[in-house]
Amino acid sequence: MLCCRSICPAVCEGNFTCKENEVCVRPGECRCRHGYFGANCDTKCPRQFWGPDCKEMCSCHPNGQCEDVTGQCTCNPNRWGPKCENICLCKHGKCDQKTGKCTCEPNWWGPQCSSSCYCSHNSQCDQQTGNCLCQPGWWGRGCNNQCSCNNSPCEQFTGRCQCRERTFGPRCDRYCQCYKGKCNQVDGTCTCEPGYRGKYCREPCPAGFYGQGCRRRCGQCKSLQPCTVADGRCLTCEAGWNGTKCDQPCSAGFYGEGCEKLCPPCKDGHTCNHINGKCSHCNPGWIGDR
Secondary structure, eight states, X not given: OOOOSSOXXXXXXXXXXXXXXXXXXXXXXXXXXXXXXXXXXXXXXXXXXXXXXXXXXXTTTTTEEEOTTTOXXXXXXXXXXXXXXXXXXXXXXXXXXXXXXXXXXXXEESTTSOEEOOOOTTEEEOTTTOOEEEOTTEXXXXXXXXXXXXXXXXXXXXXXXXXXXXXXXXXXXXXXXXXXXXXXXXXXXXXXXXXXXXXXXXXXXXXXXXXXXXXXXOOOBGGGOOOOTTTOOOSXXXXXXXXXXXXXXXXXXXXSGGGOEEOOOBGXXXXXXXXXXXXXXXXXXXXXXX
């Protein structure tokens, strides 16, 4: 026995089995599926009707067709709108059935696809502006000119070469010699990465310097160890210094290795020397460096 938690669906079996375009509405009783009518439910609804037994009028007829179950309109190619009431104004294209906006056929452009494109086969026509969008390797208003840039692209309207990385020159036919840097696309001069210098960016910064053009001084790295040439980082700091570049003195009240030691009570709340912890002046009753 089949148990249903809600209403059990109707069952039509045996001699009462429903046909292809029928649905079972109660045990032993079939009706035509939405969109069909007739004694044998084998006749499709006329275009102006929809729904059970084709009794609902189609609101978009004759400019469209209603879906059998929901009545939703599908407009004819030349119409748009909720009830297909608007004429499509696209002369060489299709319009969106909800907004009427045109999608142009190839080689046509404009709000109503009424303007012809004048682009070569080496390009695509921008359907909003009519401008030709050149394929790689071509330039000019109609994209009829071939780039002469040694496999690098060129600027669409002037044909000026846009050299690929590590090439330079008017035709991008010269190769960059920069080891740690980028070369100027016109004359090949090098702009070095931080931490390098020289004509071809092959020389790392000398000890004690780092950064762009090796113009910045390293902080207080421990035992005069060099800092990293690119960003000036130190492995460890000298006593009294802090930060990844060892360029920040200990916070007030601390001194020594790793800035972990507390200053003694110096006079009038003055802080101690951040390197050795000595006080410049003592409170009454106290003597010594600390």
